[in-house]
Amino acid sequence: MAQMKWWGWGDEGVAFTHEDKPALAPFIHRHIGLDVTTSSSTHTGFEALDLPEPTLPPALRADLEAAVGEQYVSADPLDRLVRARGKCLRDLVRHRAGDIGRIPDVVVRPGSEDDLTAILRAALEADAVVIPFGGGTNISGSLEAPDGETRPVVSVDVARMDRVLEIDEGSGIARVQPGVLGPSLEAQLNARGWTIGHFPDSFTHSTLGGWIATRSSGMQSDKYGDIADLTRAVRVVTPTGTLVTRPVPHTSTGPSVREMVLGSEGRLGIISEATVHVHRVPEKRVILGYLFPDWERALAAMHDIAASDAAPSVTRVSDSWETQFSFATRKDPTPIDRAKSKALTTYLERRRGYDLERMCLAFIGYEGTKDHVARQRKLAGKIVSTHGGLGIGASPGELYDQKKFDTPYIRDWLLDRGALADVSETSAPWTLLPVVYANATTAARQAFADLGVRGYVMCHLSHSYHAGACLYFTFAFVPSGTREPIEEYDVVKTAIQQSFVDSGATLSHHHAVGTEHAQWLEQDISAPGVAMLQALFDGIDPGANLNPGKIVGSHRSRV
Ligand SMILES: Cc1cc2nc3c(=O)[nH]c(=O)nc-3n(C[C@H](O)[C@H](O)[C@H](O)COP(=O)(O)OP(=O)(O)OC[C@H]3O[C@@H](n4cnc5c(N)ncnc54)[C@H](O)[C@@H]3O)c2cc1C
Numbered sequence: 001m002a003q004m005k006w007w008g009w010g011d012e013g014v015a016f017t018h019e020d021k022p023a024l025a026p027f028i029h030r031h032i033g034l035d036v037t038t039s040s041s042t043h044t045g046f047e048a049l050d051l052p053e054p055t056l057p058p059a060l061r062a063d064l065e066a067a068v069g070e071q072y073v074s075a076d077p078l079d080r081l082v083r084a085r086g087k088c089l090r091d092l093v094r095h096r097a098g099d100i101g102r103i104p105d106v107v108v109r110p111g112s113e114d115d116l117t118a119i120l121r122a123a124l125e126a127d128a129v130v131i132p133f134g135g136g137t138n139i140s141g142s143l144e145a146p147d148g149e150t151r152p153v154v155s156v157d158v159a160r161m162d163r164v165l166e167i168d169e170g171s172g173i174a175r176v177q178p179g180v181l182g183p184s185l186e187a188q189l190n191a192r193g194w195t196i197g198h199f200p201d202s203f204t205h206s207t208l209g210g211w212i213a214t215r216s217s218g219m220q221s222d223k224y225g226d227i228a229d230l231t232r233a234v235r236v237v238t239p240t241g242t243l244v245t246r247p248v249p250h251t252s253t254g255p256s257v258r259e260m261v262l263g264s265e266g267r268l269g270i271i272s273e274a275t276v277h278v279h280r281v282p283e284k285r286v287i288l289g290y291l292f293p294d295w296e297r298a299l300a301a302m303h304d305i306a307a308s309d310a311a312p313s314v315t316r317v318s319d320s321w322e323t324q325f326s327f328a329t330r331k332d333p334t335p336i337d338r339a340k341s342k343a344l345t346t347y348l349e350r351r352r353g354y355d356l357e358r359m360c361l362a363f364i365g366y367e368g369t370k371d372h373v374a375r376q377r378k379l380a381g382k383i384v385s386t387h388g389g390l391g392i393g394a395s396p397g398e399l400y401d402q403k404k405f406d407t408p409y410i411r412d413w414l415l416d417r418g419a420l421a422d423v424s425e426t427s428a429p430w431t432l433l434p435v436v437y438a439n440a441t442t443a444a445r446q447a448f449a450d451l452g453v454r455g456y457v458m459c460h461l462s463h464s465y466h467a468g469a470c471l472y473f474t475f476a477f478v479p480s481g482t483r484e485p486i487e488e489y490d491v492v493k494t495a496i497q498q499s500f501v502d503s504g505a506t507l508s509h510h511h512a513v514g515t516e517h518a519q520w521l522e523q524d525i526s527a528p529g530v531a532m533l534q535a536l537f538d539g540i541d542p543g544a545n546l547n548p549g550k551i552v553g554s555h556r557s558r559v
Pocket residue numbers: 009086087131132133134135136137138139142143158178179199200201202203205206207208209210211212213214215216217218219264265266267269270271272408510511512547550
């Protein structure tokens with residue numbers, strides 16, 4: 001399989017473009033003063049990079065080759081570079097600038113759990129650092145070896161372990177290897193009529209093992225659950241042997257060892273297999289678009305839907321800022337589209353009293369039998385109307401569904417043009433969501449003002465639960481040019497993250513801790529909570545060989 005770009009998102013040759021979206025360039029210029037029609041900066045070429053020679057003791061190399069076979073042990077510079085970091089903004093900015101950090105000395109590609117056991121044994125004997133690698137898509141600094149690490153660094157890429165091993169059709173669970181990428185997992189399950197129902201926006205390039213190790217959430221989590229709910233059991237190769245939990249629906253065996261593995265970011269061992277929930281591929285799947293007069297009423301509607309008998313698969317609503325951005329990314333509309341759109345806006349303004357500047361776009365997804373979908377639509381539709389909302393049919397939802405795996409390319413497109421864009425996401429109880437929203441957007445705008453830059457911040461609610469929901473913020477700005485861009489990025493990102501924990505929300509709903517969010521962990525889970533995690537990692541891994549410095553025990557590495 002082709003390698004992911006080392007300097008950006010996704011596949012070589014695939015890129016975002018504004019050229020088929022006539023409203024986008026003026027929109028961006030209006031809001032952050034960026035002229036996107038000229039591309040000013042680009043990344044350092046691979047040939048110009050100063051890649052250090054690997055420091056791999058011959059005995060360790062021989063043991064790794066004995067473990068997996070010579071052809072699966074690579075010190076190739078590109079192999080090592082691609083696995084050095086994930087895809088957070090800091091990773092991209094540094095890589096693009098030719099600052100590649102402490103890249104792994106070797107990439108090992110196991111084919112089985114026995115291979116993993118042999119790799120770990122060899123690495124621990126040599127006092128090497130072991131960093132499991134899935135798809136490399138994390139955005140929390142979960143992969144990078146600590147700066148100045150003097151021990152050999154072994155990246156364990158589990159991509160060869162990519163099979164669905166067994167489907168227990170009677171129980172709706174499947175045993176799956178950790179290295180399977182989203183599309184391959186779905187293809188293997190779909191071939192037998194099943195789906196996992198886990199579709200993060202990074203689906204095309206992320207793996208089951210990575211999802212588990214970061215506590216990931218997919219778009220349809222309202223129906224299927226987050227990866228933490230979907231993962232019934234794990235097998236993990238640890239320094240003290242293979243940890244095995246049973247795929248039971250619930251258990252009373254003390255603190256959950258399965259939960260300890262969820263979100264462990266490679267600090268407890270290498271996940272070699274998981275048993276996950278699978279569901280029959282639904283007869284019907286539809287995502288419908290809705291409009292709300294404002295954010296307050298949109299939030300209230302989402303809360304009422306979560307508290308009702310309706311069970312949609314997706315609930316997602318954008319604030320007015322994200323709504324306007326979404327409209328600006330529409331492809332060139334046909335004359336009929338334009339006429340329809342004009343008729344709709346006239347109707348909304350004149351008949352419904354909408355202020356188009358405050359209007360919010362929502363998507364609600366329904367899955368199941370035709371009858372189930374019809375009933376759900378009716379239930380949710382009634383709640384939407386109660387809050388002044390209006391259904392606008394299937395086409396906006398279809399468009400969103402199609403383009404969601406393309407949007408990750410936008411960040412590179414903006415970086416090419418000298419702008420920084422990133423995300424911060426959190427979750428909070430329903431009653432706190434309006435406060436969290438107000439505090440985070442105020443914090444971001446204050447940070448832009450303090451820096452003297454023009455910035456844009458927008459938000460959507462997604463992943464609804466009984467007790468609350470996730471708020472997902474996206475921000476972008478053009479750096480002032482007076483400081484290092486990444487320093488200015490830190491000011492904005494820190495302001496938003498700090499506002500989360502100060503408002504009673506969590507440091508991340510589904511992007512994990514890594515090194516990027518580690519500084520807020522104690523405020524989030526309290527000092528005894530951090531001490532408990534530290535004791536767990538120290539107990540399992542006394543030599544700090546397993547992905548050291550992630551979650552606890554390190555400060556974020558800075559440019
Ligand atoms: C554009 C974009 C969109 C995204 N959208 C979403 C989204 O919608 N939802 C979401 O949840 N996340 C999202 N993410 C974040 C990211 O995709 C997730 O964190 C994902 O779960 C990482 O999986 P991966 O296979 O790429 O893991 P990697 O990045 O390779 O690794 C992540 C961590 O898991 C560890 N790890 C990986 N495999 C194993 C294993 N077998 N055993 C033990 N540890 C392991 C690694 O050591 C590392 O600490 C997005 C990221 C980007 C860049």
